[in-house]
Structures are given as structure tokens and as C-alpha cells.
Amino acid sequence: VLLLIMCQVSGNMFMDVIVISYLQLHFRYKIPSVTSQTARRVFKTATKTCSEQDKAMVAKYLSHSTATADNHYRMLQPDMVCQAKKLIATLAGDSAHFNRRQPSEQRIIAYIDKQGWESNVPNGVKLFNEWKPSGKEDHVMDSQQIQKLVKSQKWKGLHITDIEGKGKGVLATRTFQPGEVICDYHGSIVTAKKGKEIHQETSEEETGYVFFYTNKKGKPMAIDAHSSSCDCHPGKQTFGRMINHLRTFNLRPRLFTLQKDEEEKDVILLIATKAIKVNEELSFDYGVDCRSFGGEGSGISWL
Numbered sequence: 309v310l311l312l313i314m315c316q317v318s319g320n321m322f323m324d325v326i327v328i329s330y331l332q333l334h335f336r337y338k339i340p341s342v343t344s345q346t347a348r349r350v351f352k353t354a355t356k357t358c359s360e361q362d363k364a365m366v367a368k369y370l371s372h373s374t375a376t377a378d379n380h381y382r383m384l385q386p387d388m389v390c391q392a393k394k395l396i397a398t399l400a401g402d403s404a405h406f407n408r409r410q411p412s413e414q415r416i417i418a419y420i421d422k423q424g425w426e427s428n429v430p431n432g433v434k435l436f437n438e439w440k441p442s443g444k445e446d447h448v449m450d451s452q453q454i455q456k457l458v459k460s461q462k463w464k465g466l467h468i469t470d471i472e473g474k475g476k477g478v479l480a481t482r483t484f485q486p487g488e489v490i491c492d493y494h495g496s497i498v499t500a501k502k503g504k505e506i507h508q509e510t511s512e513e514e515t516g517y518v519f520f521y522t523n524k525k526g527k528p529m530a531i532d533a534h535s536s537s538c539d540c541h542p543g544k545q546t547f548g549r550m551i552n553h554l555r556t557f558n559l560r561p562r563l564f565t566l567q568k569d570e571e572e573k574d575v576i577l578l579i580a581t582k583a584i585k586v587n588e589e590l591s592f593d594y595g596v597d598c599r600s601f602g603g604e605g606s607g608i609s610w611l
């Protein structure tokens with residue numbers, strides 16, 4: 309709603325209506341009509357904590373029209389465009405909050421309370437019930453919430469239990485929506501060569517926990533999760549390594565890069581491909597001939 313509203317109000321006084329952006333966004337986000345007065349009020353409240361410079365930047369960024377574009381494009385530097393886009397996304401609650409993980413009702417209510425809004429206050433229960441994953445999947449690792457979960461390994465809504473014929477597996481203890489991040493495949497990142505050695509050296513009970521992939525530079529790599537708990541989370545059973553294979557999977561592994569203090573770290577996130585019910589087993593496709601796990605399973609009946 310905020311995005312739409314900010315597109316309605318722009319320019320130095322934040323008040324020119326940009327009809328084209330407005331209509332496109334309105335249609336895309338299926339937003340009910342609001343008066344320009346409401347729009348102005350919401351924009352003022354949302355940018356309350358922003359500096360004047362940031363407010364002006366948002367306004368400028370949104371004030372593009374064919375007539376002014378030439379002028380703006382000459383003035384705008386790529387870094388300013390990126391900064392403004394990030395700012396808008398943050399104001400619209402895009403990447404910063406709740407984008408690919410459904411928050412609890414209490415968290416939504418607490419978040420709304422914290423904003424100090426005095427009018428047009430959203431209904432937390434309604435937002436919880438109508439929540440859908442938002443934002444581009446490509447940017448999911450920008451979310452601080454996801455970064456924290458990767459670091460802490462405190463993924464909620466999952467339960468490890470015995471599954472007939474498969475050893476252990478992971479069940480959902482709440483519903484998940486398509487596009488939600490379920491957890492990551494946690495372990496140590498090693499080269500594929502090292503991964504294969506680990507795989508061959510490990511005892512039979514420990515095989516099947518080395519996830520092979522190709523990194524963004526095209527180098528074959530692996531995530532070694534053969535130990536039941538890792539050095540960074542001693543004593544903790546992480547979920548990714550306990551998820552079984554199924555051709556009719558409900559999760560899809562996807563490689564992301566986490567930028568951390570000048571360093572890049574690969575993260576494999578497991579993302580829901582369909583709506584998942586309570587008590588449903590989580591699974592992904594290990595790949596033909598168990599490719600993800602180094603071909604361990606070629607010829608095995610369950611593959």
C-alpha cells in the first residue's frame with residue numbers, strides 16, 4: 309500500500325499524482341482506492357524517521373515521468389538509484405521484514421505497535437491471516453530475518469521424527485506457503501573433491517549428508533553435513549541434513565551468496581514449491597542418480 313501511496317505523492321511537496329505508476333502498482337498489488345489525503349498522511353507517517361535528504365530522494369525517485377525522465381536520468385547516479393530503491397523497499401516493508409517467512413501473529417502486532425502509527429493502523433490478525441511471501445526470491449538473502457535464521461539455525465515450524473523406511477525425516481508443524489524459505493542445508497563448505505573424499509571415508513550411517521553443487525564462479529563445491537552436529541552449533545541437530553528425497557518434492561534447493569565482511573559465503577536455502585500442510589513430510593529431489601549427494605544412491609530403489 310505504501311508503495312502505491314508513495315507513487316501517488318511525489319515531488320518536493322510529495323503531492324503530484326503519478327497516474328501511470330499509480331495504476332500499474334494499484335493493479336499489481338490489488339489495492340483498494342484511497343484518497344490523496346490518506347496517501348499524504350501515510351507517506352508522512354512512514355517517512356517520519358527518515359532524514360529530509362532521504363525523503364527528498366524517495367520523492368525524486370518516484371517522480372519520473374516521460375517529461376522529466378531525461379533530466380532525471382542525467383542527474384541520477386546508479387548508487388543513488390539503488391539507495392532510493394532500497395529505501396522504498398524498506399519503507400514498504402519489503403526486504404527488511406517478513407518477506408519469505410511467515411511471522412507469528414504476536415510479531416506482527418508488536419511490529420505495528422512499535423511504529424507508533426496513530427491512524428489507519430493495520431489489523432495484525434488480518435495481516436497474519438492474509439500473509440503471503442513477498443519480494444523477489446533473488447533478494448531473499450538480503451533479509452535480516454533469513455540471515456539471522458541461517459546463523460542461529462533456529463528455524464521454526466519443523467520437527468525431526470522417524471519416517472518409515474527412511475530413517476529420520478522432517479515434518480512441518482505449521483502450514484507453509486509456496487515461496488517460503490523453510491531452512492538452509494547447513495554444514496561446512498568444502499570443494500567437491502574434498503566432499504567426495506569425506507563421502508568415501510564416512511561410515512555407512514554417515515553417508516548421504518554431503519550436498520554437491522556448483523558455486524557462482526562455476527566451481528564444483530559441496531556442503532559437508534556428515535556430522536550430526538556441526539562445530540558452529542555443537543549439540544544441535546540442524547534440519548536441512550535430515551530432509552529426505554522425494555521425486556514429488558515440496559522443496560527446492562537454491563544457491564544464494566551471503567555477503568559478510570568483504571567475504572562471500574554460499575548458502576543453500578530450501579524453498580517451498582507448493583503449499584505445505586501440517587504434518588506433511590518435507591522433501592526435495594536429490595537429483596537423478598542422487599546428484600546432490602555425490603551419486604551415492606545410484607541404483608537405489610527409492611530414487
Ligand SMILES: C[S@@+](CC[C@H](N)C(=O)[O-])C[C@H]1O[C@@H](n2cnc3c(N)ncnc32)[C@H](O)[C@@H]1O
Nearest residue numbers: 473474475476515516517549550551552553610
Ligand atoms: C540427507 S539424509 C536424510 C536424513 C536421513 N533419513 C536420516 O535419518 O538421517 C539422506 C539419507 O536418507 C535416506 N533417504 C533419503 N531419502 C530417502 C527415501 N526417499 N527413501 C529411503 N531413504 C531415504 C538415505 O539413507 C540417504 O542417504
